[in-house]
Amino acid sequence: MSAIELRGVTKRYERFGLFGSRSVTALRDVDLTVRSGEIFGFLGPNGAGKSTTIDLLLDYAAPTAGSVRVLGHDVATDGAAVRDRIGVLPDGYGPIGERTGREHVEFAIDAKGADDDPDDLIERVGMTGPAEYPVTEYSKGMTQRLVLAVALAGDPDLLILDEPSTGLDPNGARTMRRIVREENERGATVFFSSHIMEQVEAVCDRVAILDGGELVAVDAIDALRESAGGSAAVTVDLSSVPADVVDYVRSIEGVVGIETNGTSVTIACDDAAKAPVVAAFHDSPATVTDVTTSETSLEDLFERYTRGVAQ
Numbered sequence: 001m002s003a004i005e006l007r008g009v010t011k012r013y014e015r016f017g018l019f020g021s022r023s024v025t026a027l028r029d030v031d032l033t034v035r036s037g038e039i040f041g042f043l044g045p046n047g048a049g050k051s052t053t054i055d056l057l058l059d060y061a062a063p064t065a066g067s068v069r070v071l072g073h074d075v076a077t078d079g080a081a082v083r084d085r086i087g088v089l090p091d092g093y094g095p096i097g098e099r100t101g102r103e104h105v106e107f108a109i110d111a112k113g114a115d116d117d118p119d120d121l122i123e124r125v126g127m128t129g130p131a132e133y134p135v136t137e138y139s140k141g142m143t144q145r146l147v148l149a150v151a152l153a154g155d156p157d158l159l160i161l162d163e164p165s166t167g168l169d170p171n172g173a174r175t176m177r178r179i180v181r182e183e184n185e186r187g188a189t190v191f192f193s194s195h196i197m198e199q200v201e202a203v204c205d206r207v208a209i210l211d212g213g214e215l216v217a218v219d220a221i222d223a224l225r226e227s228a229g230g231s232a233a234v235t236v237d238l239s240s241v242p243a244d245v246v247d248y249v250r251s252i253e254g255v256v257g258i259e260t261n262g263t264s265v266t267i268a269c270d271d272a273a274k275a276p277v278v279a280a281f282h283d284s285p286a287t288v289t290d291v292t293t294s295e296t297s298l299e300d301l302f303e304r305y306t307r308g309v310a311q
C-alpha cells in the first residue's frame with residue numbers, strides 16, 4: 001500500500017481584490033506516490049506548492065481536481081480514518097496559550113488515545129528543562145522541538161514534517177535527523193519538506209522536486225544525479241580570476257552553473273565538460289594552483305531542476 005497517493009491533483013486559489021478576482025494555480029495535475037516505509041523529501045522553491053500539497057494531505061484544503069489518498073484512504077471522504085495515524089509538524093505553527101510544554105504533549109497523547117509516557121517524548125526531542133515552562137516563554141527552536149514531540153505522540157504511521165529544521169540549532173537539527181531515522185526504523189513513513197538540502201540528502205530515500213506547481217523530478221538522489229548526466233562540481237583555485245575566461249567557461253556545453261569565491265571558481269557541469277573546463281583555466285593567463293572535483297550536491301540538482309521556471 002502507498003502511504004500517499006496523489007492522482008491528477010490540481011489546486012487553484014481564487015484571489016479577490018478591489019479590481020476583480022484572479023485565480024492562482026498552486027498545483028497542476030500532480031501525480032505522486034510515496035511508498036509505505038520510505039523517507040521522502042519534498043523540495044521546491046518558495047511558492048512552488050509544497051505547503052498547499054501538505055494542506056491537501058491533511059484535508060485542510062480540497063483539491064480543485066484529482067484525488068488525494070493517505071494510508072489507503074481518500075481524505076475527502078474518509079479523512080477521519082487516518083487522522084489519528086498521522087503525526088504533523090506544520091510550518092509556522094506555534095503552540096499557544098499559558099499551558100506548559102508538558103501539558104501540550106499530554107494533550108496530544110490524550111487526543112490520539114495513546115499511552116506514551118510524556119517524559120519519554122520530552123526527552124527524545126531534548127526539551128527536558130523547558131517542559132515545565134509556559135509555551136509563551138519558549139524560544140523558536142524549543143517550540144519546534146515541542147511541536148515535534150506532539151507529532152510523535154501515538155507512534156504515527158505517517159509523519160508529515162513541513163520545514164522541520166526551522167529555528168533549530170545544529171544539535172537540534174541532528175536530533176531531528178536521528179528521530180526521523182528512528183521513526184522510519186519503527187516502520188513509519190516520513191514525508192518532509194525542506195529547504196535545507198543537507199538535511200534532505202542525509203536522510204531521504206527519494207525526493208520530489210516541485211516547481212511552479214508541477215512535479216519536475218521524483219527519484220532517488222543518486223538517480224537524479226545520473227539523469228542529470230553524471231554531473232559534477234569542479235573547483236579551480238587560481239592566482240587570479242580572469243573574467244573573460246569565466247565567461248568562456250560559462251559557454252562550454254554541459255556547464256550549468258559557475259560561482260566565484262575570491263580566487264576560487266566552482267563550476268557545476270556534466271562529466272564530459274570537466275576536461276574542457278579545466279583546460280580553459282590552464283590555458284588562461286592565470287596560474288592554476290589546485291583543481292578538485294566532487295559529485296553534484298543536491299543543491300546543484302535543485303538549481304538545475306528549478307532554474308528558469310516562471311513562478
Ligand SMILES: Nc1ncnc2c1ncn2[C@@H]1O[C@H](COP(=O)(O)OP(=O)(O)OP(=O)(O)O)[C@@H](O)[C@H]1O
Nearest residue numbers: 013015024026044045046047048049050051052053
Ligand atoms: N490561501 C491561499 N490563497 C491564495 N493563494 C495561495 C494560498 N495559499 C497559497 N497560495 C499561492 O499558491 C502558491 C503556492 O504556495 P505554497 O504556500 O503552497 O508554496 P510553498 O512551496 O509552500 O512555498 P514556501 O517554500 O515559500 O513555503 C503561491 O503562489 C501562493 O501565493
